[in-house]
Amino acid sequence: MMGDLWTGAPLLGSRAARVARLRELLGSPPDLRVHEVSAAIAVLYLTTIVSEQKVEEFVIPALSAPSHTARTDTFLRPLGTYGDAVQALLAGDAVVITGDVPGGLAAPASQWPTRAPNEPSAEIISRGPHTGFIERLDTNVALVRMGVRDQRLRYEAFQASTRSGTQGALLYLQGLVSPTVLGEVRAALARSRPSVTTDAAMLIEHIAPRARLFPTVGSTERPDVAWAAMLEGRVILLTDGSPTALLIPQVFAHLLAVPADYYKPALAATFERTLRLAGLLVTLLISAVYVAMTTFNQELSPTPFFLSISQARLGVPIPLVGEIVGLELLVEMIRQAGLRLPSSFGQSISVVGAVVIGQSAILAGFLSAPAVVVVAVSFISSFIVPSQVTAMTLRILRFPLIIAAWAFGLFGLVWCLMLLLIYLSSARSFGVPYLAPVVPLRARGLQDTVVRRTLTSLRRSFVARPAAAAQAP
Amino acid sequence: MNRGHLSASQLYWMAVLSMVATLILMVPGELLRLAGRGAWWTPLVVAIAAVPLAFVVGNRAGVCGDAITLIQRRFGRLAAKALLIPVWLAFALDMTLILRETVEGTSMTFVAAQSLVPRPLVTALVLAPGVWLALLGSVVLARVSSVVTVAVLGAFVSGALVILPQLHVLWLLPLLPTDGRFWRGSALLLTALWMIEPTLLGMLVMHKVQSVARRRAGAILAAATASGAVVLSASIVLVISDFGTGRAAEFVVPLLHVAQDLPYSLDLEHLDTLVVPVEILAALGKIGIFLWLWLRVSEAIAPVRAPWLLALQVGVAAAAGFTLLPNIPALVHSMYVYAAYIVPTFLVLMMVAYLPSMTRARVTAK
Numbered sequence: 001m002m003g004d005l006w007t008g009a010p011l012l013g014s015r016a017a018r019v020a021r022l023r024e025l026l027g028s029p030p031d032l033r034v035h036e037v038s039a040a041i042a043v044l045y046l047t048t049i050v051s052e053q054k055v056e057e058f059v060i061p062a063l064s065a066p067s068h069t070a071r072t073d074t075f076l077r078p079l080g081t082y083g084d085a086v087q088a089l090l091a092g093d094a095v096v097i098t099g100d101v102p103g104g105l106a107a108p109a110s111q112w113p114t115r116a117p118n119e120p121s122a123e124i125i126s127r128g129p130h131t132g133f134i135e136r137l138d139t140n141v142a143l144v145r146m147g148v149r150d151q152r153l154r155y156e157a158f159q160a161s162t163r164s165g166t167q168g169a170l171l172y173l174q175g176l177v178s179p180t181v182l183g184e185v186r187a188a189l190a191r192s193r194p195s196v197t198t199d200a201a202m203l204i205e206h207i208a209p210r211a212r213l214f215p216t217v218g219s220t221e222r223p224d225v226a227w228a229a230m231l232e233g234r235v236i237l238l239t240d241g242s243p244t245a246l247l248i249p250q251v252f253a254h255l256l257a258v259p260a261d262y263y264k265p266a267l268a269a270t271f272e273r274t275l276r277l278a279g280l281l282v283t284l285l286i287s288a289v290y291v292a293m294t295t296f297n298q299e300l301s302p303t304p305f306f307l308s309i310s311q312a313r314l315g316v317p318i319p320l321v322g323e324i325v326g327l328e329l330l331v332e333m334i335r336q337a338g339l340r341l342p343s344s345f346g347q348s349i350s351v352v353g354a355v356v357i358g359q360s361a362i363l364a365g366f367l368s369a370p371a372v373v374v375v376a377v378s379f380i381s382s383f384i385v386p387s388q389v390t391a392m393t394l395r396i397l398r399f400p401l402i403i404a405a406w407a408f409g410l411f412g413l414v415w416c417l418m419l420l421l422i423y424l425s426s427a428r429s430f431g432v433p434y435l436a437p438v439v440p441l442r443a444r445g446l447q448d449t450v451v452r453r454t455l456t457s458l459r460r461s462f463v464a465r466p467a468a469a470a471q472a473p
Numbered sequence: 474m475n476r477g478h479l480s481a482s483q484l485y486w487m488a489v490l491s492m493v494a495t496l497i498l499m500v501p502g503e504l505l506r507l508a509g510r511g512a513w514w515t516p517l518v519v520a521i522a523a524v525p526l527a528f529v530v531g532n533r534a535g536v537c538g539d540a541i542t543l544i545q546r547r548f549g550r551l552a553a554k555a556l557l558i559p560v561w562l563a564f565a566l567d568m569t570l571i572l573r574e575t576v577e578g579t580s581m582t583f584v585a586a587q588s589l590v591p592r593p594l595v596t597a598l599v600l601a602p603g604v605w606l607a608l609l610g611s612v613v614l615a616r617v618s619s620v621v622t623v624a625v626l627g628a629f630v631s632g633a634l635v636i637l638p639q640l641h642v643l644w645l646l647p648l649l650p651t652d653g654r655f656w657r658g659s660a661l662l663l664t665a666l667w668m669i670e671p672t673l674l675g676m677l678v679m680h681k682v683q684s685v686a687r688r689r690a691g692a693i694l695a696a697a698t699a700s701g702a703v704v705l706s707a708s709i710v711l712v713i714s715d716f717g718t719g720r721a722a723e724f725v726v727p728l729l730h731v732a733q734d735l736p737y738s739l740d741l742e743h744l745d746t747l748v749v750p751v752e753i754l755a756a757l758g759k760i761g762i763f764l765w766l767w768l769r770v771s772e773a774i775a776p777v778r779a780p781w782l783l784a785l786q787v788g789v790a791a792a793a794g795f796t797l798l799p800n801i802p803a804l805v806h807s808m809y810v811y812a813a814y815i816v817p818t819f820l821v822l823m824m825v826a827y828l829p830s831m832t833r834a835r836v837t838a839k
Contacts, residue, residue, distance in 0.1 A: 408598070418602045418617075418757045425616040426609050439616045 009082050015042055015099040022095070025086050032089075037063055040099035049092040051111035059094050059107040079104040087165065112136060117143060120221035120243065122388075125260040129224045137240035140223075141169050144236065144245075147227035152176065158189050160239040161197035168203075171236040178233060180431040185235050185248055188430070200242040208429075213397075215389045216429035218247035218254055225259045249429035251436050253449040256280075258386045261452055269452040277450055279384030282377065283394045287324050288401035288413050290374045295320055296409030312368040321406040323367060327375040328398060335379075518661065602757045 011018060019034055019042055026032055035043040035055065041063055045055060062075055076096065079085045085095050085104050092110025117139065120132035133140045141155060152174045160168035170189070172182060185207070192206035204217045218234075220226060221243045226236050229247045237246035247254075256276045261269040293301050294309055301309070316323065334353040341349060358376075361367040378398065385391040397420070404412035427434035437445025447453040606614050 411598075415598055415602065415757070419605070421617055421620055422602060422606055422609065422613065425620070426613040433616070435616065435620075439619050441619070 011079055011082055011085055011097075011103045015040065015097050018097050018104070019044065021082060022085055022089070022097075025082060026089065035060070042097045043094050044089060044097065045094040045109065046089055046092070049112060050094060050109045054109040054111070055094050055107075059096070059109055062107070063096060076105040076107050079106055090165070114139065117223075123220065123222050123225075123259070125258075125263065128259060128263045129222070131223055132221045133223060133226075133238070133243040133245055135241050135243055137167055137169055137238055140238045140243070140245070141171070143223040144171055144226055144230070144238075147223055148173070148230050153230070160200075160203060161194045163195040164197060166197045167240045168197075168200075169236075169238040171230065171238070173230050173233070176231070176233045177235055178431070181233075181249055182235060184430040185237075189237075197239055198241065200237060200239040200244040200246050203237065203239065203246060213393055213423065214252065214255075214427065214434070215387065215393075216250055216427065216434065218250035218387075219244050220247060220259075221245070222259055228259070228262070249432040251429055251432055251434050252424065253437065253445070255385065255387045255390050256450065257448075262455065266452050266454045270450070273450050273452065276384050276386065279381040280390075280394065282381040283385065283391070284397060284401065285413075286378045286381070287328065287374055287398055288405040288416075290370075291321055291324055291402050292405035292409045292413055295406060309368075309370050312370050315365045316368045318366065320371070321402065323371045324375065324402055325399065327367065327371055328378070328395075328402070331375055331379050332395065518656075599757065 013021070022044060023032060023034070029046070031046050031048040033045055033047050035045070037043055037060055043055065043059060043063070045052075058075075077088070077093075079088060079095065080103055085106070088095050088106035092108070092112060093106040094109045096105040096107060098105070114136050115134055117131045117134050119130040123132075131143065133143060145153065150173060154172055154174045156170040158168045158170055160166040168189075170185065188207035192203070194202060194206045197203055201219060204215075204219075208216045218229070220229075223245075226245045226247070230236055235248045237248065256273050261273065294306075298306060313320070318326065331353075334349060338349050358372060362369050362372065382391045382395055385394065401413060401416050404416045406412075408415065424435055425433075425439060433440060436442060437449065447458055452458075606617060
């Protein structure tokens with residue numbers, strides 16, 4: 001509390017008093033070093049986040065020069081308040097307190113823990129660039145600049161959190177990005193005031209609070225995806241401490257695409273995207289259709305198929321809908337268990353899951369084989385969908401669909417699909433209709449949705465602003 | 474939510490969805506009763522006049538949208554609003570019909586499945602997406618319409634393609650006109666009324682497209698729409714003339730029985746079960762369209778901005794219509810049958826006259 005009162009106070013007083021006050025404000029941490037350069041000059045820094053080599057080689061020689069104050073504009077940044085000084089220390093700067101000069105100076109000398117930009121484990125591809133974003137904002141911006149060497153690239157800084165002081169970067173290609181999208185992103189960033197942002201993904205809920213079902217903000221850890229997105233006219237958001245880049249806008253068609261699509265022949269990419277779309281539909285619908293066909297619309301099944309299911313269900317004590325819902329929940333539990341456990345235990349979980357569910361439960365007569373097959377197909381299909389957030393949404397949506405199919409048959413299923421269609425049709429991602437370019441139809445965008453045309457014939461994306469792009473230098 | 478901005482294509486999809494469902498309602502059966510087994514020639518005869526009419530009138534359709542404005546200017550605001558009352562009634566009637574069809578069809582599904590669901594619950598289920606759509610506004614409604622229309626057309630085209638190889642040309646011989654009844658004035662008039670809807674739709678599209686850029690493209694689109702409707706109408710009458718008269722469901726079922734009665738490698742005996750959900754989807758979307766139109770017209774007649782009040786107004790009117798209609802025997806026979814094609818025709822006429830002036834400043838072409 002006392003510290004809060006001091007943060008706005010001007011950095012005045014004797015050198016010793018200012019140093020003592022700063023030490024007090026930080027709670028006298030053991031890694032705070034006060035380097036007495038001379039009787040009049042002291043340099044403060046946190047040894048854990050500052051390179052002492054930089055301090056010795058650059059900061060102190062600059063201070064020792066007779067006219068060091070003249071270099072303020074280029075190297076040393078003036079500090080007016082105790083709050084500024086504390087923030088500079090926490091940001092990895094060396095703070096210079098000079099006895100005869102009021103205020104202080106900050107010199108950049110940070111040395112944050114970092115790692116090599118290795119390929120992200122969640123987005124591994126066999127062909128293409130094998131780099132990934134890391135937890136350093138400046139490195140990530142550098143990675144973006146490395147791939148998009150365009151004079152129209154604009155970099156705007158913003159504060160991603162109020163309490164943790166996380167910095168963020170908004171990057172886009174001027175002239176290519178839609179002004180509507182850019183305006184909405186800026187407004188959302190200005191509106192949102194998250195207190196803590198430990199990862200860029202946490203920003204999503206603040207800038208797109210109405211995106212409850214399907215993601216309206218994309219994310220990636222791959223610079224090549226970010227490059228492609230920028231060239232498509234999308235906005236990139238990066239935050240310090242996070243390897244995740246947010247891509248705005250994100251529409252339904254983006255959910256089917258993966259970066260590897262562009263590193264293989266168009267025909268193969270189209271085939272795989274079709275499979276992903278089929279996987280999406282299978283994940284969403286197969287369990288509900290099975291329930292509707294076996295409990296309500298039995299006439300829909302061919303007789304041999306229906307007899308086979310009936311025979312398999314003989315003696316099963318659980319109602320079919322309970323069987324399917326229970327199995328779905330069980331599979332989700334096994335999946336969660338697999339995520340939490342170390343990889344060495346993962347195999348055990350698979351064996352137990354397969355033996356217990358796949359074999360023992362059927363032999364014991366608790367479950368029927370067709371139900372296990374249906375749920376297994378549904379589960380495997382969910383992993384075909386590239387976006388994990390979307391896959392999770394689909395898994396959640398399966399349950400109301402199953403209940404509707406059980407209660408009202410195909411009518412219930414259609415009713416739910418109608419509601420889903422209305423929702424998707426009304427959703428927008430920062431001004432862009434979520435079902436674009438299919439609904440509303442924009443022929444220009446169709447060349448890269450389910451069907452991917454050859455790279456030579458691909459034109460500008462539907463989220464870009466062609467007119468502005470044409471006027472741009 | 475944006476309630477007023479409609480592009481030409483969005484308006485087109487809304488109208489097409491409205492038209493598709495109306496085309497398969499009752500008219501073929503009634504036409505067959507009037508014109509005999511040769512009825513399927515009638516749409517072709519009428520089309521000879523309809524297509525060029527669409528082309529010519531479409532080229533000169535620019536003044537249609539100002540009808541209400543002109544009336545208001547000449548006779549005052551009250552007269553213009555009085556003229557809109559029949560439109561309001563037309564919306565109500567048509568929506569009630571569709572609601573009834575959907576709820577009855579759904580109820581029959583439950584009866585067939587030996588599980589009775591209370592009628593109010595079914596009505597609520599049917600109305601819920603429509604009300605949500607109407608409240609979301611015209612743009613969302615148009616987007617949903619475009620998806621649903623493609624789904625409905627896809628289902629019918631797929632069904633037709635499956636059945637097509639099984640049809641034998643010789644079967645068409647008994648359908649050739651032998652008594653000349655299809656030349657009767659009532660049959661031609663009925664078909665003309667039937668055909669005028671897509672024709673006017675073409676004009677409507679033309680009117681919108683014209684504001685974008687190319688007059689000629691709009692006229693061609695109008696003619697193409699009318700031509701497509703001719704083919705669809707002829708094929709519907711063709712099938713019904715051989716397999717019985719009736720309404721939408723009675724049209725679909727005999728169509729699929731063709732495949733059922735024939736040797737065929739695929740198991741198609743219950744294909745109708747697959748088609749009916751798509752029809753329900755279309756009906757749910759169409760209810761939304763009518764609710765939205767009703768809201769717009771209600772706003773014009775008595776400007777009330779509160780959405781909940783309008784929703785309540787629509788709900789009460791729909792429920793009243795739903796309860797009242799089957800209890801009036803005269804209406805059951807005459808209005809119920811004739812409203813299916815007269816009301817939509819009148820409706821589209823008024824849409825041509827009213828919608829552009831209503832949204833004249835706001836209809837934006839993308």
